[in-house]
Amino acid sequence: MAAIVQQGMARDQRSTMPLRNLKLALRFALREMRGGMSGFLIFLTCIALGVAAIGGVNSVAQAITAGVAAEGQALLGGDIRFELNQREATESEATFLNGLGTLAVSANMRSMARLEDGSDQALVEAKAVDGAYPLYGELVTEPAQSRQDLFGEKDGVFGAAAPDLLFERLGLQPGDRIKLGNATFELRAKLTGEPDAISDGFGFAPRLLLSMEGLRASGLVQPGSLVEHAYKIRLPAGTSDARLKEIREEATKKFPEAGWSIRTRSNAAPALSSNIERFSQFLTLVGLTALVVGGVGVANAVGAYLDGKRGVIATFKSLGASGGFVFTLYLAQIMIIAAIGIALGLVLAALMPFAASAALSSLIPVPTEGGIYPGALALAAVFGVLVTLAFAILPLGRARDVPATALFREAGIGGRGLPRWIYLATTLGIAALLAALSVWFATDRRIAAIFVGAALFAFIVLRAVGLLVQGLARRAPRVRSTALRLALGNIHRPGALTPSVVLSLGLGLTLLVTLALIDGDLRRQISGSLPERAPNFFFVDIQAADVDAFSTLVGTLSPEGKLMRVPMLRGRIMALDGVDVQQVKVPPEGAWVLRGDRGITYSATVPENATLSEGEWWPQDYAGEPLVSFSAEEARQIGLKIGDTVTVNVLGRNVTARIASLREVKWESMGINFVMVFSPNTFAGAPHAWLATLTARDAPPAEEARILNQVTRAYPAVTTVRVKDALDIVNRLVEQLGTAIRAAASVALIASVLVLSGALAAGNRARIHDAVVLKTLGATRKTLIAAFSLEYMLIGLATAVFALAAGGVAAWFVVARIMTLPSSFSPAVAAGTVAVALVLTVGIGLIGTWRVLGHKAAPVLRNL
Structure with missing residues (x-):
């Protein structure tokens, strides 16, 4: 081995060509890899999983888009x-x-x-x-x-x-x-x-x-x-x-x-295409989360691999190899292994459109074109390469700068301080490029930017949480229990697993907590408080000549019920302040107001379930220019204010009205709400029907069925919608969507579990020395198992607490600020998160502990 290295170094010194150095490093990299890729299984799995998720999701989205275009x-x-x-x-x-x-x-x-x-x-x-x-x-x-x-x-x-x-x-x-x-x-x-x-x-x-x-x-x-x-x-x-x-x-x-x-x-299907784009973007971000979480596994695997190669690295350096040569050699190995993982992920991603064409045929009536989509696969491969480089360069940089004497003397390559600035700058540059690509290729760049910012913030906070847990363990008062004392020492000692475990498990758990809380809030709204506030029935297409007789009939059928009725037309917004809506750019949350036809009405008084926030209502006998009261939230979203004009097309006629007031509308009540309420003179003489709601709080199902039957018999042209039936349909859709999202998010959790396994496996080498020394000094197997279990339990509990706090804040923001719905914290989600964290950390940790405790003392003691 020494002769080969010396010959190689001699040739290297005679040549100044970087290409020669690269070839030599690649030669040694391939030679070392003949012994197999032990320790890199989790590395490969994490990269393959993330690449497959990103490439597969985008391939399926393109397949559906292509199917829509072809048909x-x-x-x-x-x-x-x-x-x-x-x-x-x-x-x-x-x-x-x-x-x-x-x-x-x-x-x-x-x-x-x-x-x-x-x-x-x-x-x-x-x-x-x-x-x-x-x-x-x-x-x-x-x-x-x-x-x-x-x-x-x-x-x-x-x-x-x-x-x-x-x-x-x-x-x-x-x-x-x-x-x-x-x-x-x-x-x-x-x-x-x-x-x-x-x-x-x-x-x-x-x-x-x-x-x-x-x-x-x-x-x-x-x-x-x-x-x-x-x-x-x-x-x-x-x-x-x-x-x-x-x-x-x-x-x-x-x-x-x-x-x-x-x-x-x-x-042909703009709503479907838009939804497919949004869903694929979400799943791409979930896949990227899995890939980034897997990046932590890359760093752990590279660190553990280099730690095992410390003797070889010391030999290279002792025989004259430069730090740059060592860096290039092991970077080549890492990238070769990453290429294998990326290739496996791309194969899985390429197969997904073919599987989706069969699986989705019963869910959406759209043909999917099975095939290879190079753009989606290339993007996934680029993400895989960038994540590998972003997480591998720093541990490689540390190995480059450790002197040969330290490698022979110390137990590992980890050292204090930061690597050279060139490695830090390169890592930061790759991370910035990864973030820029994530935002650039996103459908909604604002959401993607928020995701990137949140991921960066999560990394920083999780690192801080790990340091905080270590600090608390270091400052904990001395306890009498030997097992607990050992556990606390393991949490804060040099080279402890705490930062890796908190970082790897924290991201996956936080994502699942966020989605679970959002899903729970939506379900409570649909099946709980929403039906309590919502009316029992909507009655549509009541003819103007029948509206009084209809009201009398409903009053007879439900004397205790409350009937609300309003005139209703359909109109399409054509212009805002004289500008064609096709030329108006509005944020995604307000675009729905300008898309398609809207229900509109007129009223001489302020609607019952709305309050004026700006402006004034028109007099009951108003006869001037057409006026309109606009929903305040939607007006802010599309940039309207008091005094602006809105042009709507109703029954083939454009009508321009000036905004006289803004209203706060309680959409969550599911009552009769409109974005636009016009002054009565605006549509004088226009043919229209009426819309009505019936609210009967304590009406049993049998009474609802009787009302529905009697109204349908008396007025067959009136469309009666039972709100509970509509909510049941929406609830089923939310349930299906929630299941799909949770299944997708579980990819990130799987990556977290893999990284957690890798982090614990990487720490087993140091655990072997600890266990042997402690057993030699009289510690029993029971004491060591208790110490390791307590350590994993405390780290898992700290991670679960962070995930609950971070996921709770994220879910509150989405539900309360974006969806504008009541948000609450679920104890069941909290208990489930803690249970998952403890089962994963303690369970996986103890699996490795059995192997650690089974090592014989003599071989280990000889090398101390």
């Missing part, structure tokens, strides 16, 4: 789609649309489907289609039927199709009949495939597919009814995306007050 025509139902609310296209608008290509018209609205005998009813999402539907894709029913057989009129009864859910809710079979509005429909088939379902948005009720003629016969479409008319157009083959843009601009210019929403095949 954009079928998902949208055409090449371009025009949507109008509460009105049909005018003659001139219809002529323009017909001139573009093949036109298919559909209408969507919520209504109540009833059994023929009126004994039961269910809310449905009614969708009426014409003979041209579908322009793309295939309508699939069971059994398959022709359009005439499926929807046509037979003996005064129209046909319809519905999914299994509606059949189950009403106890029906194909061939049974239901009533919708004033018409009777025969359910002739089960609906199993609706190509453009996703472009119509999420619904709280099962679909009921019928013909346009059947919808007209039902009498549901009245002036002011909440119905969406969609005009989907199939353009000539070969129409380019540039031509689609021209059509959109032409439609906007030719009909400036149409107020229609226009979507093209390239943006």
Whole structure:
């Protein structure tokens, strides 16, 4: 070995070429690695896990995006789609649309489907289609039927199709009949495939597919009814995306007050795409957390590996090797091992889109294109390389600067003080680059920047917590228990495990505590306090001619209940202070106000569940320029103030109103709330329906069912939404989403457990010497086990306390400040966190302790 090293050094001295040094270092690195990669299993697993999480999540997101783009025509139902609310296209608008290509018209609205005998009813999402539907894709029913057989009129009864859910809710079979509005429909088939379902948005009720003629016969479409008319157009083959843009601009210019929403095949499902982007960003950040936590394992593994190589490093230095040569040699080894871990992670990431195409097909009706996505994989690989370098350079720098005599004399390479400035500067530069890439490639850079800042803060605080625990242990009063005295000494001695354990386990536990508390608060809102404050029923599409009689009926059915009613229209914000909303940049939290149609109303007085925060309300007999009262929070988010103007399109007419006041709105009450409340003269003479809520606090389920049945019988055109049913649906969605998020976050916890295992394994070498010496001096196995258990228990408890504090603050900020909901701390989460921390630290620690205590004394004592 010495001869080989001397020959190598001689050649190295004769050459001044850095490339020669690099080749020589690489040669020795590969030669040393022939003995295997013992000690680097956790290193490999952490890197592979983090890279797989980042690459896989982004690959799946790109696969879904590619699937949406590839199937954009079928998902949208055409090449371009025009949507109008509460009105049909005018003659001139219809002529323009017909001139573009093949036109298919559909209408969507919520209504109540009833059994023929009126004994039961269910809310449905009614969708009426014409003979041209579908322009793309295939309508699939069971059994398959022709359009005439499926929807046509037979003996005064129209046909319809519905999914299994509606059949189950009403106890029906194909061939049974239901009533919708004033018409009777025969359910002739089960609906199993609706190509453009996703472009119509999420619904709280099962679909009921019928013909346009059947919808007209039902009498549901009245002036002011909440119905969406969609005009989907199939353009000539070969129409380019540039031509689609021209059509959109032409439609906007030719009909400036149409107020229609226009979507093209390239943006078939904007809400889904946006949600996929947000969710993939969250999961990417979780994956990055796992990777960064794994970086602590990298540092531990590199430190332990170099500690085991101290004799070899001393030999190199004694034979003339420079510190730079030693650094390059072991950096090459570390990067080779990291490359293997990254490659394993990339293989797993590349397979995820193929697995997702099967797993997600039952959850979202979107095709996923299985394939290799180089951009997502490259980003994950870059993150893997940067994390490895960021955590490996400092321990390598320490090994470079330790003299050979110290390596022969001391038990390890760890020393006091900081490495050379070049290593510190390089590490900080890599960390800054890692943070910059995380923010740059994020969909919401603000959230990504907050995450990066929080991660940096967590590292600093966790390091401080580790030092604090060591300081407290050092200053603890002398105790009589030998085991406890040994445990306290182990916590603060040089080279103690405390900083590594607190850092590795703290990040994963903090993330899980944060998510668990947020999930708990949302569940309490949906299933606890929210239903107590919310009304029992929403009644939609009450015709103006029926509103008084309707109120009388509800008052008779629920004498103790409280009925609130307001006029309701639908409007789309077109301009803010004269500036087109397409040119207005607003933060993500306020963008929803400008996206799509909003419910609007008018009132002569301040709404009951809102309070004025700025400005004044108009007089009851006000007859001047149109005025509007805006929700204060949303106004701040989109940059509006008293005196600004808002232009809304209602029923194909642009109306500009000046902001007279701002209101604090209690959205969490789930009562009747609107972003915009106009002065009554603004919509004088405009056709509209009414919206009402019924609050009956102590009404038992049987009374609610009676009210629902009687209202539906008397007013079949009124859509009745039972709030509890809607909350049950939302609760199930939150539960599914929470499960998915917790499963994703567990990746970070797994990385934490791996790093914890590595940190404890790295400390076993020193534990062997301690155990042998203590046993030689008379300590029993029972005493040593108790000492090690107490040490791990105290460190785990300190980590759990930090995780609870940090996670509690983070959850409070998200729930109280971002979601503006009541936040509370869950004792169950606290108990679970403490239990997990103690089980992990004590359990993994004791597994290593059994091995430590099994070593024979003689070999160890000879080397002391």
